Amino acid sequence: MPWFCACYRCLMSAPKIFEIGKHYSAKKSFMSGPHHFVAADPLAFEGTHYSHYDGCYVYYFRSLKDGRITSWWLNDGYSYPSEDWREFFEPL
Secondary structure: OOOOOOOHHHHHHOOOOOOOOOEEEEOOOEEEOOEEEOOOOEEEEEEEEEEOOOOEEEEEEEEOOOOOEEEEEEEOOOOOOHHHHHHOEEEO
């Protein structure tokens, strides 16, 4: 089980964008929530969390270079439509 929340709501209601264990890379450098993504940094998708306080789904990645955790925040109202994830990430 991952170190972050994997409650029923997180697993069942989060937009299904990434697959756990699959590798992705950021297409460009950008900020999301408190984290900075670096273009071309190889990432492994770890899982999803729902931040009740912020009203956001949070997608966690681990850098394959240095093990650092980064997160992509998707507002449950509207921030980035889930299909626009390809503007930010690409599968490896």
